[in-house]
Every structure is written in structure tokens, then in C-alpha cells.
Amino acid sequence: AQKITQTQPGMFVQEKEAVTLDCTYDTSDPSYGLFWYKQPSSGEMIFLIYQGSYDQQNATEGRYSLNFQKARKSANLVISASQLGDSAMYFCAMSGINDYKLSFGAGTTVTVRA
Amino acid sequence: EAQVTQNPRYLITVTGKKLTVTCSQNMNHEYMSWYRQDPGLGLRQIYYSMNVEVTDKGDVPEGYKVSRKEKRNFPLILESPSPNQTSLYFCASSSGGGAFEQYFGPGTRLTVT
Numbered sequence: 001a002q003k004i005t006q007t008q009p010g011m012f013v014q015e016k017e018a019v020t021l022d023c024t025y026d027t028s029d030p031s032y033g034l035f036w037y038k039q040p041s042s043g044e045m046i047f048l049i050y051q052g053s054y055d056q057q058n059a060t061e062g063r064y065s066l067n068f069q070k071a072r073k074s075a076n077l078v079i080s081a082s083q084l085g086d087s088a089m090y091f092c093a094m095s096g097i098n099d100y101k102l103s104f105g106a107g108t109t110v111t112v113r114a
Numbered sequence: 115e116a117q118v119t120q121n122p123r124y125l126i127t128v129t130g131k132k133l134t135v136t137c138s139q140n141m142n143h144e145y146m147s148w149y150r151q152d153p154g155l156g157l158r159q160i161y162y163s164m165n166v167e168v169t170d171k172g173d174v175p176e177g178y179k180v181s182r183k184e185k186r187n188f189p190l191i192l193e194s195p196s197p198n199q200t201s202l203y204f205c206a207s208s209s210g211g212g213a214f215e216q217y218f219g220p221g222t223r224l225t226v227t
Contacts, residue, residue, distance in 0.1 A: 043202070043223075044218065044220055045221075047216070050213075050215060052213060093157075095211065096212045098211050099212045100164055101147075102159065106156045
């Protein structure tokens with residue numbers, strides 16, 4: 001069984017500052033993938049970034065980076081230079097590499113202040 | 115444009131009246147899935163399908179049915195909806211298992227009274 005924990009229900013961040021969203025996970029799968037999705041107020045789910053458990057380097061996609069610490073079972077998302085459009089709910093999710101099930105955390109709401 | 119479509123986007127219905135939410139993808143993906151989103155619980159998987167005629171239960175399958183007769187379509191059926199099925203529903207597809215991004219539809223907001 002897989003479990004994703006996001007302990008921050010809501011956060012405020014000042015525009016242009018960086019913000020870190022926490023995500024810890026638990027799994028018995030030897031190989032797995034970690035994902036972050038963004039859900040703006042309009043409701044759609046937008047894929048942001050992926051990290052494989054076997055990847056040696058932390059994933060980066062533009063202003064998004066994933067701070068992957070395998071021994072601590074954590075996969076925190078860092079958003080640099082926050083923009084007003086980053087205000088949204090963010091979900092951490094994971095799946096076994098050979099699995100078809102994506103398990104989600106409860107989400108963290110980020111509000112960017114001007 | 116590569117996309118996953120769902121219909122209807124919004125639905126208000128009454129307890130016990132059968133309904134179907136359609137899902138279609140144009141990316142030739144083998145894998146499709148249904149999730150429901152409830153406040154404080156994130157998204158939970160209802161059913162998934164690895165290919166045509168191959169489906170399996172997710173975490174919360176009770177009260178739902180699915181079918182996969184064509185690769186592009188994966189409808190979600192509520193035979194006798196109940197108020198506890200009021201939720202936001204997402205269909206998703208991907209080209210493989212856990213190493214692949216899932217593409218989500220726009221969501222269907224269902225209210226059962």
C-alpha cells in the first residue's frame with residue numbers, strides 16, 4: 001500500500017519569493033514515481049514535475065524543482081520566484097513503476113500575495 | 115490537440131436515477147482511470163483500465179461500474195447514485211504505468227440529492 005502525506009493545508013507566499021511544499025510518502029515498492037500536480041481554481045489538473053525513485057538527480061522543470069530525499073521518503077516541491085498565477089492547490093502523488101494506481105496526498109493550497 | 119474530454123461537466127440528479135459520465139481520449143493511450151476528489155482527501159482512484167476489456171478496482175469502487183469496449187472511451191456508470199457520491203470526478207489517461215504522466219480531463223461535478 002502507498003501513502004502520501006502533505007501536512008500543510010494552506011500557505012501564503014509573497015510574490016517573487018520561493019516556496020517549498022512538503023510531501024512525505026510510504027511505499028513497499030522498490031521502484032516508484034513521484035508526481036506533482038497543480039489545480040487552479042478553475043479545477044483542471046495540471047502536471048508539473050516527475051521524479052523516478054531511481055533517478056540520481058533531482059528533477060527540475062522551469063521554476064519547479066523537486067527536492068527528493070529517498071532515505072527520508074520525502075519529495076518536496078520548490079517553486080521559485082512565485083507569481084500570482086501560482087495560486088492554486090498542489091497535489092503530491094506517487095505510483096509504483098509497474099503499477100497503474102496513482103495515490104494522492106490531501107493537497108496544499110498556495111496563495112501568492114502581491 | 116491531445117486531450118481527455120468528459121461529459122457532462124456538471125450534473126445534478128436525484129438518488130437512484132442511473133447516470134453515465136463519459137470519458138474519451140485522443141492520444142491512443144492504453145491506460146485510463148477514474149478518480150473522485152473530495153475536500154481533505156485528495157483524489158482517490160475508483161477504477162482503472164489497462165487496455166480494452168481489462169479493468170480493475172481502485173480504492174473506492176463501491177457504487178460504480180465501468181466498461182472499456184474501445185480504447186478511446188472509458189465511461190463511468192452510477193447505477194443507483196446516492197448523496198455520498200456527490201463529488202468532483204476526473205478521468206485520466208496515460209501511455210503506461212507509474213513512470214508516466216497521467217493526463218486529466220476537465221472534471222465532472224456531480225451532485226446527488
